Amino acid sequence: MRERVLVAGSTGYLGRFMIKELKERGYWIKALCRNKEKIQLVGHYVDELFIAKATNPDTLNGLCRGIDCVFSSLGITKQKEGFTYMDVDYQANRNILDQALAERVSKFIYVSVLNADKIKHLQIVKAKERFCEELRGSDVEYLIIRPNGFFSDIGQVFKMAQRGTVYLLGSGEYPGNPIHGQDLAQACVDHLDLASGEVDIGGPEILSQNEIAAQAFEVLGKKEKILHFPLLAAKLFLKVIRSVTSVKTYGPLEFFLTVLTMDMIAPRYGTHTIRQYFTELRNGKAM
């Protein structure tokens, strides 16, 4: 059993579940974070806090001292701070890997995205996969986790339903099995001792986007209203924003517009259903 784990991305949706899961399974945890306030929710599970900016390698000296395994879910999702995906998803993770290699850490686990080979033209995927390539080519044993969409993002469908209308792209019939952060964290810890490789991870239920939207309305007790935005219009929109905005603006949009118009199915893990999650959101109890 690997005993001392560094969690990077510790203040994020997945990182928080990861810290809780690792603690419950008896691991010693160091958390990398840049803002002490943000780790409060899970701070009591953390054995050592390392406050630093992963984008600035000068602040990372000693980060991996005494560490057996690094887990990184560090990346840009909604942060709007002027950093690009290359600065964070690639370079900040590269900075952490350099520390791990210097301290001869025995394993590095990195969270990328599902189906990266089909969407490698997207800016976020380019940055993540550049890091994956360097991780594979390094001396450290590695594991690349490729998860499906997180429930935290599916929460957007619930918010639209609360406002009265859910907007979907195309037919809304693309199937997928998004995953709850707790289920994903459990699956990540289950795979901690796996030999070097890559693993796709999805949630327990395969649903179309129409079915997910219908469940949101059902949980809210509201009349279903789903508007389907034509695919061609979405493609044109993407073309325009790519030419008039920077990657910081169009990057997240191109990612979501693309993954929402393809089948996203991964091996099934976990037990949390979307209906349960929507019910927790309705009751103000979702993590």
Ligand SMILES: NC(=O)c1ccc[n+]([C@@H]2O[C@H](COP(=O)([O-])OP(=O)(O)OC[C@H]3O[C@@H](n4cnc5c(N)ncnc54)[C@H](OP(=O)(O)O)[C@@H]3O)[C@@H](O)[C@H]2O)c1
């Ligand atoms: N959401 C999805 O559906 C999905 C699906 C597949 C894969 N993924 C990938 O899984 C990973 C984790 O996702 P998540 O939902 O847990 O993300 P999240 O909640 O946004 O957390 C991201 C983490 O990265 C850190 N971070 C972001 N920008 C940073 C910067 N400039 N410098 C230092 N740290 C920075 C954040 O720190 P702060 O709290 O300080 O900002 C946070 O700890 C991401 O790489 C994401 O791309 C997500």
